[in-house]
Amino acid sequence: MTDSIKHGRIVVLDGWRGLAVAIVIVGHFIIPGFHIGRAGVELFFVLSGRLMADILFVQKSPLGHFFVRRFSRVWPALFVFAVVIFIIGKFIPLYNFGWRPFLSVITFTANYFFILADRVPPLGHIWSLCIEEHSYVFLGLLAFVVRRSRISVIAVLSTALAFTWGNGVFQTLMGGGYYDVYWRSDVRASSIFTSALLFLLLRDRPIPSKWRARCSPICLGLGLFLMLGFVPDPISYTIGSALLALGVCTVEHADQRFQAALSHPLMLRAGLWSYSIYLWQQPFHTLRSELPFVVWPLLSIPAVLAGVASFYYVEQPARRFLNTTFTRKAKAEAVSA
Numbered sequence: 001m002t003d004s005i006k007h008g009r010i011v012v013l014d015g016w017r018g019l020a021v022a023i024v025i026v027g028h029f030i031i032p033g034f035h036i037g038r039a040g041v042e043l044f045f046v047l048s049g050r051l052m053a054d055i056l057f058v059q060k061s062p063l064g065h066f067f068v069r070r071f072s073r074v075w076p077a078l079f080v081f082a083v084v085i086f087i088i089g090k091f092i093p094l095y096n097f098g099w100r101p102f103l104s105v106i107t108f109t110a111n112y113f114f115i116l117a118d119r120v121p122p123l124g125h126i127w128s129l130c131i132e133e134h135s136y137v138f139l140g141l142l143a144f145v146v147r148r149s150r151i152s153v154i155a156v157l158s159t160a161l162a163f164t165w166g167n168g169v170f171q172t173l174m175g176g177g178y179y180d181v182y183w184r185s186d187v188r189a190s191s192i193f194t195s196a197l198l199f200l201l202l203r204d205r206p207i208p209s210k211w212r213a214r215c216s217p218i219c220l221g222l223g224l225f226l227m228l229g230f231v232p233d234p235i236s237y238t239i240g241s242a243l244l245a246l247g248v249c250t251v252e253h254a255d256q257r258f259q260a261a262l263s264h265p266l267m268l269r270a271g272l273w274s275y276s277i278y279l280w281q282q283p284f285h286t287l288r289s290e291l292p293f294v295v296w297p298l299l300s301i302p303a304v305l306a307g308v309a310s311f312y313y314v315e316q317p318a319r320r321f322l323n324t325t326f327t328r329k330a331k332a333e334a335v336s337a
Contacts, residue, residue, distance in 0.1 A: 003255065011263050012251050012262040015268055017269070018040075018261065018262075018267035018272075019043060019270075020040045021270055021273075021274035024037045024040035024278060028281060030300065033229070034228045035228065035229040036228070038227060040214075042240070043244060044128070045128075045131070045192050045246050047135075048118050049193065049195025049196040049197075049245060050133070050196065050198075050199045050249050053195070056233050058070040062203065063143060063195060064326075064330070065330075066218070069217055069330070072322035073319055074133065075106075077311075077314045078106065078126070082123070085123070085283060088101045089122070095283065097120045097123065100113065101114075101118075101120045105123055110127060110135070111126070111184065112125040114179070115183055118193075125281075125282045125285075131192075132281065133183040135185070135189045138189070139196065141160050153200065154197065157196055157200070159188055160189075160193050161187075161194055165238050168181055168188070168233070171184075188237065190241065191244075193250060199249045201317055209275045212253040213255040215247070215256055217247075218247075219250070220243075220247040222240075223241070223244035223246075224244070226240030276311040276315050278311055280303060280306035281303040281306075281307065283306075284306075287299060
């Protein structure tokens, strides 16, 4: 057992998640510009693709269990966040929004609402959660079909990836900007599909051993570079995404120094808190527009603290309750059957 794998869990993947949220915080509060925060979101996407491919197509987790765990991880904390910001918005105009954006958030349709209607700054980051949930539904349905037929998951994922990649390039050539094109699930799901496809391909065709130790850090560095704002979006979200996906799909084979950096206790703790921090950093990011530049880094402190509080008082208790309830119900049904 290596330091990167404990009790069947790949520890460095938690560190990858911590790196993702750290990049978002840096991009939003410390070094604004160059779209650094978008790179952090992309790290989340490619990690999700790898994990979902493993859970659905390798471990073949029961789909009911899969969807309950996805719901329990994401929706309760999101609902509480949306309700709190909605209430605050009744007293602070900067955060004010109506029922339609609220409903779009809790139904995971916000990304298309923001494109077709209007963007709502304190909720602006929810577009990424919508894309993840839409991708989970697609991958879950694909797993359902694949398990009952001879359809090739590689062929379907390759087709879906070609469509989403092509759609992004086409929409951009037609004059669409980043928010009009790369907030769409039928475009940006490509990041998740890329990672899922690479993970499955590399199981049968692993990278030669002489390249494995260097593959992940090199791909991570090049991929992050291609995510910077001066790189055209179609390149960022095809070549750049593929490099980041290759990085996360080979991270457990990286050299010990790279793994040690990702496995540092602070990185692992940030990974544990990452979802709640990502949720709650946005209202403080929105507040930037009302404050001088020199104060922006200080906003990262309450942003992180709010996320940590959300994790311990909302996200973690809700996940435990829902997962435990579902498990007990499933066991009871199995016994009665």
